[in-house]
Amino acid sequence: MRSPEPPIPSPAEALLHCQFGGWGTGSSCNNSCPNSPGGPGGLSSPSPSPSPSPASSYALTLTPSHIHVQRLAPRPGKEARLILPLSELAGCSCPRAPAPPLLVLYWYPPGRRRKGVSRRRQVRVYLAEARVEAERWSTAIQCLLRGVAITADTEIVKRLLPRPRRLLLLVNPFSGRGQAMQWCQTHILPMIREANISYNLIQTERQNHARELIKEISLPQWDGIIIVSGDGLLHEVINGLMERPDWELAIKTPVGILPCGSGNALAGSINHHAGYDMCLREPLLLNCCFQLCRGGVKPMDLVSVTTSPTPSQNGRPSLPRRMFSFLSVAWGFVSDVDIESERYRGLGSARFTLGTLVRLASLRSYKGRLSYLPPSIVATSPDAIPPPLRRPLSRSITEGLEGFCHTPIQRTSSDMGLSEQRSLRRVDTEREREREMERQRERERRRERARGGGTGVVRASSLAEDREREMEGEAGRSGTSSERSGTSSESNEREDCRMGREDEMTGNMEERPDEERENGTMEQDSGVIEDIEERVRNGEGSSGSMDGVMEAKEVGEGYGGDMGREANEDPEGYYSYPDNLQQTRLALRKNSAPSSQIANAFFSQPLSQEADPMSGASYRAEEMDLNETYFQKEAYPLDIARERALTISSPFRHSPFSFKPKSLDQNTSRPRPLSLLHHPHSNSLPLNSPPCPSPSLPRPLPPRPVPPPLLLLPCSAPQHPQLHLPVSPVPLLYL
Numbered sequence: 107m108r109s110p111e112p113p114i115p116s117p118a119e120a121l122l123h124c125q126f127g128g129w130g131t132g133s134s135c136n137n138s139c140p141n142s143p144g145g146p147g148g149l150s151s152p153s154p155s156p157s158p159s160p161a162s163s164y165a166l167t168l169t170p171s172h173i174h175v176q177r178l179a180p181r182p183g184k185e186a187r188l189i190l191p192l193s194e195l196a197g198c199s200c201p202r203a204p205a206p207p208l209l210v211l212y213w214y215p216p217g218r219r220r221k222g223v224s225r226r227r228q229v230r231v232y233l234a235e236a237r238v239e240a241e242r243w244s245t246a247i248q249c250l251l252r253g254v255a256i257t258a259d260t261e262i263v264k265r266l267l268p269r270p271r272r273l274l275l276l277v278n279p280f281s282g283r284g285q286a287m288q289w290c291q292t293h294i295l296p297m298i299r300e301a302n303i304s305y306n307l308i309q310t311e312r313q314n315h316a317r318e319l320i321k322e323i324s325l326p327q328w329d330g331i332i333i334v335s336g337d338g339l340l341h342e343v344i345n346g347l348m349e350r351p352d353w354e355l356a357i358k359t360p361v362g363i364l365p366c367g368s369g370n371a372l373a374g375s376i377n378h379h380a381g382y383d384m385c386l387r388e389p390l391l392l393n394c395c396f397q398l399c400r401g402g403v404k405p406m407d408l409v410s411v412t413t414s415p416t417p418s419q420n421g422r423p424s425l426p427r428r429m430f431s432f433l434s435v436a437w438g439f440v441s442d443v444d445i446e447s448e449r450y451r452g453l454g455s456a457r458f459t460l461g462t463l464v465r466l467a468s469l470r471s472y473k474g475r476l477s478y479l480p481p482s483i484v485a486t487s488p489d490a491i492p493p494p495l496r497r498p499l500s501r502s503i504t505e506g507l508e509g510f511c512h513t514p515i516q517r518t519s520s521d522m523g524l525s526e527q528r529s530l531r532r533v534d535t536e537r538e539r540e541r542e543m544e545r546q547r548e549r550e551r552r553r554e555r556a557r558g559g560g561t562g563v564v565r566a567s568s569l570a571e572d573r574e575r576e577m578e579g580e581a582g583r584s585g586t587s588s589e590r591s592g593t594s595s596e597s598n599e600r601e602d603c604r605m606g607r608e609d610e611m612t613g614n615m616e617e618r619p620d621e622e623r624e625n626g627t628m629e630q631d632s633g634v635i636e637d638i639e640e641r642v643r644n645g646e647g648s649s650g651s652m653d654g655v656m657e658a659k660e661v662g663e664g665y666g667g668d669m670g671r672e673a674n675e676d677p678e679g680y681y682s683y684p685d686n687l688q689q690t691r692l693a694l695r696k697n698s699a700p701s702s703q704i705a706n707a708f709f710s711q712p713l714s715q716e717a718d719p720m721s722g723a724s725y726r727a728e729e730m731d732l733n734e735t736y737f738q739k740e741a742y743p744l745d746i747a748r749e750r751a752l753t754i755s756s757p758f759r760h761s762p763f764s765f766k767p768k769s770l771d772q773n774t775s776r777p778r779p780l781s782l783l784h785h786p787h788s789n790s791l792p793l794n795s796p797p798c799p800s801p802s803l804p805r806p807l808p809p810r811p812v813p814p815p816l817l818l819l820p821c822s823a824p825q826h827p828q829l830h831l832p833v834s835p836v837p838l839l840y841l
């Protein structure tokens with residue numbers, strides 16, 4: 107972790123050079139230089155029992171990146187050299203008179219501990235000959251720590267220093283295992299003082315206290331708001347900032363976190379970002395606190411979450427709620443674990459493990475809807491460069507659903523169960539090409555069979571092609587008898603009539619890949635044709651087997667006429683030729699796979715419907731997405747019965763092979779903890795859910811229209827939150 111030791115500084119790069127006396131006895135110092143018996147000076151605390159040690163003296167050299175300490179007495183030598191990187195220094199000070207003129211360095215070198223790399227506090231104290239000298243050194247070091255450039259020629263005076271930073275510390279005394287205040291006293295406040303940072307500390311008294319506080323305070327007087335707690339309190343602060351009327355300015359206030367909570371996820375991320383190994387508890391706190399004292403600031407993204415309006419008790423719908431998240435947005439299992447593990451708070455971060463095990467032991471089903479907006483919905487200025495096209499988030503779980511989609515924001519993964527999703531074929535261009543080639547080969551084979559004079563059935567389309575070719579050949583020979591031509595033309599007429607129908611069907615098959623090929627219905631169509639052929643092969647619809655092409659044509663006649671009649675008589679309608687796409691789809695309703703549920707649900711809806719005014723669908727109809735397959739033009743009103751039938755279920759609790767539609771009651775049959783029912787993020791659905799309004803585009807909550815490039819609208823049920831993933835105002839984070 108530490109960089110290799112720099113060589114002895116040359117006079118050119120030295121900013122300051124001076125001789126200091128030792129403070130305290132070398133033997134009393136626990137901060138001694140590892141390679142020196144006495145250590146090059148220092149005392150763990152400058153204030154108690156100030157005792158100069160005249161016997162020892164040190165030569166200190168300050169460079170832009172290091173402080174070189176060379177012991178001169180009692181035993182000068184190579185081993186008595188200490189190099190303090192400025193990057194490991196939290197601060198320095200020169201105590202006021204009547205204290206002696208001391209230069210005190212607060213050093214936090216990283217060291218490997220049992221629980222990862224952590225910093226250890228060491229204090230080095232040197233006695234200057236005069237106070238001026240000590241103050242000059244202190245000022246120069248602080249300038250370097252605060253990023254003020256100085257050179258050897260710079261006159262080092264106090265006014266070079268920027269004003270000390272002022273931080274507002276918000277401490278949740280109940281976060282984590284309730285150690286926040288204790289750690290404040292032992293770790294946080296000492297380091298902050300050493301870094302010459304002034305602060306105000308406020309203990310939160312209740313939930314949302316910090317949020318209310320942040321909404322009211324005057325922000326310009328603070329250089330940053332620091333949370334001494336877990337992620338929950340920072341969530342409050344960020345939302346408090348965003349709820350202010352001057353939110354655009356307020357959210358630019360740097361915020362920071364000193365981890366004293368249970369999960370401390372953001373602090374862990376910052377620790378990782380700073381290049382440290384993973385660590386927990388006090389080591390993590392020390393690392394974060396050190397980063398805070400060094401004062402780095404980095405931007406951080408926010409996620410905007412808007413909940414659907416919930417129907418209130420007195421019938422008046424409540425307003426949608428909007429909140430901001432900086433870490434993650436969870437729904438279902440994860441949020442249940444988080445909320446319900448509150449009761450194990452005493453365990454620290456282990457509460458999540460226990461909570462997970464408890465929840466795994468009694469899994470629930472969660473009914474939700476995950477939707478997103480395509481990039482085209484995002485309003486951009488005319489001058490803006492359009493963003494590069496990218497695959498929608500939920501593409502992977504909605505592929506193969508073409509024709510089953512709603513309007514863009516209602517395009518969901520919950521339209522089908524997991525097993526159904528799996529059962530749907532993925533649309534794959536490679537596969538498609540293979541299928542096309544296979545079809546081509548099949549056609550060739552049939553043609554060959556027809557030409558070869560064997561007894562067999564040739565598909566009507568290939569017969570027609572053969573017939574055309576034959577006719578062309580005959581016309582070319584120009585020696586055809588009129589009787590024969592007549593027969594041929596009559597045959598052609600009849601054939602044309604049949605071929606028209608056949609072409610209609612094969613055309614449907616071959617020319618509607620957009621609609622059905624990707625839906626997995628091509629195989630079923632092919633199956634219909636194969637079946638028809640099989641029946642023809644068995645003699646149905648033909649007067650008998652004949653040899654040669656002409657016989658095959660006769661078979662084709664029978665196939666065209668008789669089969670058509672027979673098919674119409676079929677009660678199942680299986681062999682009927684669908685006159686249009688709708689009929690083809692109706693024919694597919696026989697599918698007994700779970701996806702038939704989807705087909706039924708889909709086909710039971712009119713293909714084109716106007717937006718239901720009750721549903722509140724205020725969005726405009728989209729034509730298509732990037733892949734030209736996603737969206738139908740008309741708004742698609744929600745059908746609550748259908749919504750109930752088509753839900754995501756836990757893969758653990760239901761075999762994918764025993765599909766049965768689930769109802770809302772499944773979710774409510776188990777008692778839900780009180781905390782969940784009252785929690786704003788509750789996942790529980792109401793027992794008698796009223797017809798759900800369609801999730802509409804996020805209603806802009808005044809006064810902050812944040813343009814969302816991505817949108818997740820999880821559920822049609824009003825209790826479920828809508829998730830925006832926008833380009834959002836960026837809070838600044840202390841690193």
Ligand SMILES: Nc1ncnc2c1ncn2[C@@H]1O[C@H](COP(=O)(O)OP(=O)(O)OP(=O)(O)O)[C@@H](O)[C@H]1O
Binds near residue numbers: 335336
């Ligand atoms: N004085 C208080 N009494 C009770 N609850 C409080 C108090 N102060 C803050 N809270 C609430 O406690 C909740 C949990 O606190 P916090 O997230 O900081 O700790 P944690 O849950 O242990 O940590 P993490 O979120 O990292 O797991 C916060 O959402 C906050 O609203």
